């Protein structure tokens with residue numbers, strides 16, 4: 260009976276073709292002499308077959324194909340014209356306080372080398388959906404910046420956060436790939452994520468809000484945040500980078516680690532664009 | 541706005557069109573999965589449309605030589621989870637309720653009953669049960685439904701499903717396993733109601749599976 264029991268544990272991956280070759284042989288051997296387990300396999304397969312058969316009878320309507328082709332054509336014809344995404348329905352007004360606060364601000368930025376060094380490999384993992392909610396929440400409902408001067412943001416925030424914070428570098432990186440776009444630093448603020456400090460930097464990129472978080476990944480363990488999927492992306496410099504991507508509070512969030520520093524980005528943009536930003540930071 | 545669109549060169553439009561053609565060969569798969577996920581034809585069309593456009597815009601992120609269908613279904617799943625549901629894939633009460641318990645202990649079905657629910661000599665369910673299975677899949681909690689649809693309907697690997705759902709492979713396996721248990725239970729109940737099978741004898745069930753977990757550990 261214990262043989263049946265251990266076999267039954269292996270049956271789902273067996274039926275799905277996910278078992279190692281040696282284990283498959285082992286199960287095959289057992290099935291030869293066990294009617295009960297064989298019947299389980301046959302039943303599981305008949306369920307799979309039923310779903311599979313139904314799928315074969317599902318055909319996408321021609322109208323859908325045509326609609327996609329039209330949209331794709333439009334996108335190709337004009338890279339500048341973009342269908343309004345549902346994210347942008349969330350009003351910019353929420354950030355009006357900050358936009359006004361930016362005021363005389365800081366337009367000219369030196370393009371420091373932002374240290375685009377070796378991409379840290381980050382694993383997708385489990386637990387703490389709260390973390391994702393906190394980051395996205397700070398983008399969704401921003402508080403006014405504490406400090407507008409990027410140099411002072413650096414000198415005041417870096418010791419508290421425990422890693423260097425360089426607002427200017429990001430302002431330059433945000434324009435990566437499109438020299439015509441405007442990127443403005445709108446000030447920074449310290450936030451607590453899981454009660455650990457994170458520098459929160461506000462940017463305005465062509466009228467859309469971008470929030471960049473800088474933190475110590477030892478203190479804010481983004482790798483263990485739940486609901487993030489890991490994606491390998493290529494920056495415009497051709498560098499591969501592993502980025503954790505998720506969504507909360509209606510906003511996409513992309514996070515990664517590099518050289519012992521944690522970064523997260525959220526924006527009034529599509530997930531793809533946020534990943535694009537993260538890949539170039 | 542396209543600021544973060546990767547630099548486009550004139551020659552890329554041909555490549556973009558070719559990629560689009562490749563993507564559209566998987567349209568039926570995407571639509572079938574979308575129908576299962578959204579449970580509504582017109583929502584399914586919107587989902588496929590949005591996901592396909594995302595895929596076309598992200599074509600530079602696709603690694604040639606890897607499974608395009610799996611990549612597309614990952615985008616489709618992500619779009620569904622992120623945009624067509626509020627708040628992502630929450631853990632359902634079903635999943636929570638079964639944590640720490642042995643899912644095998646419920647809804648045990650005898651070999652004879654399983655045989656009776658199939659067409660004789662075939663690995664196919666009886667027609668009346670196929671319809672019930674379809675309904676039962678629709679009623680699965682989202683995270684179970686996504687897993688079972690990607691696994692059984694589109695035959696993605698566990699790894700590909702894990703990537704699509706943004707969860708570890710172990711979670712995928714447990715969701716598939718539990719989803720099948722729920723579906724089997726539904727089929728069994730329906731088969732009993734339809735007079736196809738008799739309720740399984742409890743002593744047989746007890747002997748095989750329903751021994752309390754603690755007792756089973758001792759017996760081992």
Ligand SMILES: [Zn+2]
Nearest residue numbers: 263266293296
């Ligand atoms: Zn057996």
